[in-house]
Amino acid sequence: xxxxxxxxxxxxxxxxxxxxxxxxxxxxxxxxxxxxxxxxxxxxxxxxxxxxxxxxxxxxxxxxxxxxxxxxxxxxxxxxxxxxxxxxxxxxxxxxxxxxxxxxxxxxxxxxxxxxxxxxxxxxxxxxxxxxxxxxxxxxxxxxxxxxxxxxxxxxxxxxxxxxxxxxxxxxxxxxxxxxxxxxxxxxxxxxxxxxxxxxxxxxxxxxxxxxxxxxxxxxxxxxxxxxxxxxxxxxxxxxxxxxxxxxxxxxxxxxxxxxxxxxxxxxxxxxxxxxxxxxxxxxxxxx
Ligand SMILES: *[C@@H]1O[C@H](CO)[C@@H](O)[C@H](O)[C@H]1NC(C)=O
Ligand SMILES: *[C@@H]1O[C@H](CO)[C@@H](O)[C@H](O)[C@H]1NC(C)=O
Ligand SMILES: *[C@@H]1O[C@H](CO)[C@@H](O)[C@H](O)[C@H]1NC(C)=O
Ligand SMILES: *[C@@H]1O[C@H](CO)[C@@H](O)[C@H](O)[C@H]1NC(C)=O
Numbered sequence: 001x002x003x004x005x006x007x008x009x010x011x012x013x014x015x016x017x018x019x020x021x022x023x024x025x026x027x028x029x030x031x032x033x034x035x036x037x038x039x040x041x042x043x044x045x046x047x048x049x050x051x052x053x054x055x056x057x058x059x060x061x062x063x064x065x066x067x068x069x070x071x072x073x074x075x076x077x078x079x080x081x082x083x084x085x086x087x088x089x090x091x092x093x094x095x096x097x098x099x100x101x102x103x104x105x106x107x108x109x110x111x112x113x114x115x116x117x118x119x120x121x122x123x124x125x126x127x128x129x130x131x132x133x134x135x136x137x138x139x140x141x142x143x144x145x146x147x148x149x150x151x152x153x154x155x156x157x158x159x160x161x162x163x164x165x166x167x168x169x170x171x172x173x174x175x176x177x178x179x180x181x182x183x184x185x186x187x188x189x190x191x192x193x194x195x196x197x198x199x200x201x202x203x204x205x206x207x208x209x210x211x212x213x214x215x216x217x218x219x220x221x222x223x224x225x226x227x228x229x230x231x232x233x234x235x236x237x238x239x240x241x242x243x244x245x246x247x248x249x250x251x252x253x254x255x256x257x258x259x260x261x262x263x264x265x266x267x268x269x270x271x272x273x274x275x276x277x278x279x280x281x282x283x284x285x286x287x288x
Pocket of ligand 4: 180205231232233234
């Protein structure tokens with residue numbers, strides 16, 4: 001071999017050795033964790049062609065890597081790991097390997113792969129917006145928000161766990177509220193799911209929204225998604241709330257009836273008086 005050609009040959013050998021092994025199957029890209037209420041899904045791109053597939057290997061930091069049957073030689077680009085990440089406080093990483101399709105074999109022993117970022121379910125799963133029921137006491141001194149703790153994707157002994165089951169006393173709710181006709185906002189934090197507000201102006205309409213608040217987390221992950229806003233009624237509307245339509249119709253009917261009776265009595269008395277005066281004249285004439 002001529003000495004001048006050696007660099008070119010070396011280059012070709014180098015090119016083939018690097019591009020055959022990892023060039024055989026495309027590497028996964030954009031490997032991302034998506035997680036809400038402990039429903040945790042690993043996603044990546046691109047969709048595989050018919051001649052390769054993806055396998056996911058995951059491990060808690062410092063432990064053996066595992067696979068889950070539904071994410072082996074799969075042709076999709078998602079892997080649901082909700083029930084596989086059993087240690088909620090651990091940091092997990094996952095590798096997405098590009099492998100031959102299901103049933104096919106390959107001479108290769110090492111497959112190209114891409115690693116995910118680290119992910120800790122307890123510290124990083126997003127919390128969805130809670131539902132709540134708004135109750136104003138009859139005397140209007142107390143407004144109570146009954147918050148329903150959102151359900152998680154986790155089960156224990158056949159029961160679906162909610163976020164209170166997981167976070168227990170680390171879970172708080174943050175209420176943001178304002179007077180309906182004002183933009184000035186106030187906040188109230190509660191450690192329990194039944195939230196009582198007693199320092200509101202009475203008979204005024206307020207608007208409330210609620211979100212989960214986990215102060216033990218890093219600041220950017222403390223707040224859950226905000227609920228829909230609900231407003232209390234002001235006084236004018238609450239008359240209709242306190243008495244049903246039937247009662248109001250009945251009351252109006254009763255008042256009309258009462259007026260009718262009074263008019264009837266008045267007319268009756270008037271007729272009697274004029275009749276009495278008439279007969280009185282006759283009497284006086286007779287006397288004269
Ligand atoms: C996969 O199939 C495409 C066309 O279907 C082909 O161009 C490509 O070389 C194949 N790759 C492998 C690794 O077989
Ligand atoms: C949580 O929600 C935010 C905002 O929608 C999003 O940017 C982030 O990727 C989500 N995190 C996870 C782990 O799903
Ligand atoms: C990865 O994400 C980037 C930015 O969102 C995007 O431009 C790129 O197309 C994605 N890669 C694939 C393979 O889809
Ligand atoms: C509160 O404001 C909303 C609109 O912001 C309005 O639809 C609603 O009727 C108001 N409620 C009361 C009781 O004023």
